[in-house]
Amino acid sequence: MEDIPTVDALVLPGFVNAHSHTFQRTMRGRAPGGDFWAWREGMLAEAERQTPDGVHALYTDVYREMLRAGYTAVGEFHYLGREEAVAAAEAARDAGIAFAIVLAAYARGGLPRFRDESVVTYLEGVETMAQIDNVVVAPHSVRACPRDWLEEIGRYAEREHLPLHVHACEQPREIAECIAEHNRRPIELLADTGCLGPLTTVIHATHASDDELDLVSDAGARICLCPTTEANLGDGFLPIDRICERAIGVCIGSDSNVRIDPLEELREIEWVARRLKLARNVVSIDSLLAFGTDEGAGALGLETWPDVEVDVAHRSLAGVPDDGVYEALVLGCGADVLEPRTQ
Numbered sequence: 001m002e003d004i005p006t007v008d009a010l011v012l013p014g015f016v017n018a019h020s021h022t023f024q025r026t027m028r029g030r031a032p033g034g035d036f037w038a039w040r041e042g043m044l045a046e047a048e049r050q051t052p053d054g055v056h057a058l059y060t061d062v063y064r065e066m067l068r069a070g071y072t073a074v075g076e077f078h079y080l081g082r083e084e085a086v087a088a089a090e091a092a093r094d095a096g097i098a099f100a101i102v103l104a105a106y107a108r109g110g111l112p113r114f115r116d117e118s119v120v121t122y123l124e125g126v127e128t129m130a131q132i133d134n135v136v137v138a139p140h141s142v143r144a145c146p147r148d149w150l151e152e153i154g155r156y157a158e159r160e161h162l163p164l165h166v167h168a169c170e171q172p173r174e175i176a177e178c179i180a181e182h183n184r185r186p187i188e189l190l191a192d193t194g195c196l197g198p199l200t201t202v203i204h205a206t207h208a209s210d211d212e213l214d215l216v217s218d219a220g221a222r223i224c225l226c227p228t229t230e231a232n233l234g235d236g237f238l239p240i241d242r243i244c245e246r247a248i249g250v251c252i253g254s255d256s257n258v259r260i261d262p263l264e265e266l267r268e269i270e271w272v273a274r275r276l277k278l279a280r281n282v283v284s285i286d287s288l289l290a291f292g293t294d295e296g297a298g299a300l301g302l303e304t305w306p307d308v309e310v311d312v313a314h315r316s317l318a319g320v321p322d323d324g325v326y327e328a329l330v331l332g333c334g335a336d337v338l339e340p341r342t343q
Helices: 022-027 036-048 052-068 082-095 119-130 147-160 172-182 186-192 210-219 227-232 240-245 262-277 285-292 294-300 322-332
Strands: 009-013 015-020 071-078 098-105 134-139 164-168 200-204 222-225 249-252 307-311 338-340
Touching (some): 015 200, 022 036, 071 082, 082 119, 119 147, 147 186, 240 249, 249 262, 262 285, 285 294
Parallel strands (some): 015 071, 071 098, 164 200, 200 222
Antiparallel strands (some): 307 338
């Protein structure tokens, strides 16, 4: 980072929310169940209630909330239906946030509204959405997409040079089911089917093995960490020390939106690393800021997105010397010190 000027406002690249399920914001305070799978049942019920009009209204409000928190771009990981995808894109435009629709492919599981009749139908939907906004292809997971879908989507993404996002290794049960079906772990299956490359972002990778992380590193792929959601759902500890050892690119997402605060996501990455390593300063401040900005934009295929202003006169930064502002920002501030920059 460049030297910080002594001014009342510091301009930084805006934070990028690379993985959001915005409708799940409504579940705060009433999420059921004692583990991820029980919570998922409540999430499916909430998803079933969504309509295009409801998506437009809710997402506009939440995207504005993201902007106030310093996120100036968002990737919406979407599986509610095509009309709702258009409504989400319109909400982003109305809110004024940079946007990419991460269009999920579902062949099985979930709800009927999530599923496409065929992988061809899914890819037709990708091409339709590409005429409306930035689009990312996304086999939802190895649970939702069989091998032939993964192979076809992987070929399409490579041919069209599109980013590809996929949930993988979030839960031990998911890994066990993948091994039972394919005799491969999830990230191994992604590599086998052409879904792991330099434009791939693996969401979570919480329980990825060392061999799987080696595959991610060798492919030049990224991992999207969603620490507040992973903590809320009891997913486990993100393997940040092993990710950094392999120089894997990292971005962040608000995922279920139990919290909307990029600084808290970044801070949790470092706090987890310190607890696991019993050491301080495991991930550099420069790296954490890159996780929250450039890496997220790269994951979504965004070349430009708005900046954000840091109010260095805010009470949270009172008395901090100029050369300590970045560290104090990431490790000690909330999103109330951030504002999207007026263009």
